Amino acid sequence: MSDVSAASGLRVAIMTDETGWHTGRLKKAFRARGVDARCVDLAACRIDTSWSPFGLAIPGFARDLPDAVFVRGIAGGTFEQVTLRLGILHALRECGVPVYNDARAIERSVDKSMTSFLLHRAGVPTPPAWATESAAFAQRVLMREAAAARRVVIKPLFGSQGKGLRRLGANASNGALTPLPPLRSYREVAYLQRFVGSARARPGAYDWRVLVIGSRAVAAMRRTGGRGWIHNVARGARCEPAELDPALASLAERATAALGLDYAGVDLIPDLSMPGETGAPLVLEVNGVAAWRGLQSVTTVDIAAALVDDLLDRKLAASRTSTLLQPAVPLHGR
Structure with missing residues (x-):
């Protein structure tokens, strides 16, 4: 067991917009490692350059920062709201806090x-995929794939749980071509992926x-x-x-x-x-930002414990080793 896993007094923020089964499992796994884990909504965090010493305010941590962050959920919102929430995660990384998964990876x-x-x-x-703002180009892709007896799936660029998926192409029963839907339903972006499967x-x-x-x-x-x-x-x-x-x-x-x-x-x-x-x-x-309740029901692996162990024993341990090897840089104003 690493030095991190043996240490006491660690505090971790579980970033989530809702609490429930997943956060309960994570908190239990962190408690088993002697770590104080607190649920924090990214919408309640703020960048505040008057809030010394970091310019970043995380509820429940006063003027300090958590030792690590586990990203369990990011609520939807306006483009500006989501940008700010991801910006909080970027800022935590800039302050040397290991973020699991970090904002760059989540954005990808x-x-x-x-x-x-x-x-x-x-x-x-x-599968081959196409992303475009041009309805004309998307229609050409659809026609080309249909001519080759293939179908495509149009998906929201941002989305999960199968919402908004539509299968396009020649109908198996009558051969009629399912048309490209208006792109306004997909926020003016067509993301097409070749359908994998039989007709x-x-x-x-x-x-x-x-x-x-x-x-x-x-x-x-x-x-x-x-x-x-x-x-x-x-x-x-x-x-x-x-x-x-x-x-x-x-x-x-x-x-x-x-x-x-x-x-x-x-x-x-x-x-x-x-x-x-x-x-x-x-x-x-x-x-x-994967859910795992369904997977947990069919595996003997304690998924929450495995996630917590990896965060503490690999991600946080590597971050602390890297910090020890770097020369000290004084904070601005100190």
């Missing part, structure tokens, strides 16, 4: 177009969720059922245990590394484009 993972770009750049197998939904169709913690895949599940071709647990999919074979684990770990995440829920799907073939897995999305 919540933007589906950037996720696709980084996965492609890293050579991680993922018709197959009985027993599924995808995988793999949880990666500290560069290592630790648990996996299959999600089956749900509403039509979308296998999100929030939309009624069933969670089943899945073998974490080396190929699946390696692909999830590579996807997590491509986005620079400390931990991630990686969604993968078997390529069923060829009839009768199971296909190799492809990475669909990488979630930087």
Whole structure:
């Protein structure tokens, strides 16, 4: 056990806009390590340059800062509100506080177009994707894919739990082309991803969720059922245990590394484009603020404890080692 894990008096902020099952599990895991963990809403934090010595005010920590931050949730809001909340996380990192996952990594993972770009750049197998503000270009993509007997999925650039997904292309029953919806429904941005699967939904169709913690895949599940071709647990999919074979684990770990995440829920799907073939897995999305209640129900791994251990024993320990090796820099005004 590292010096960090043996130390007492550590204080951690769990950044979340709501408390419940996940925060309860995290607080219990932190208590087991002798760490005081407090839930803090990013909306209640502020940048305040009159608030010495850091210019950053975190509720519950007076004029001090937490020893580490675990990002469990960031509430939606206006562009300005979300920018400020992410700015708080950036500021904490600038002050030397380890943030798990930090703002840079979260920004990459919540933007589906950037996720696709980084996965492609890293050579991680993922469906072709297009992101554009041009409805004309998006329509050309749709027509080209339809001409090749392929379909595409339009998704909100920012979104989760399967909300706003629409499958476009030739209808399997009558051949009619599903048109591109007005982009105003997608905040004037078309993010298109090639649909992976057969033209018709197959009985027993599924995808995988793999949880990666500290560069290592630790648990996996299959999600089956749900509403039509979308296998999100929030939309009624069933969670089943899945073998974490080396190929699946390696692909999830590579996807997590491509986005620079400390931990991630990686969604993968078997390529069923060829009839009768199971296909190799492809990475669909990488979630930087991943929920794990469904996965916890089908694995013996204590996920909250594994997350807390990685934060304390790797992320915080590395931060403290780096600080000790750096020359002291006096704070402005001292």
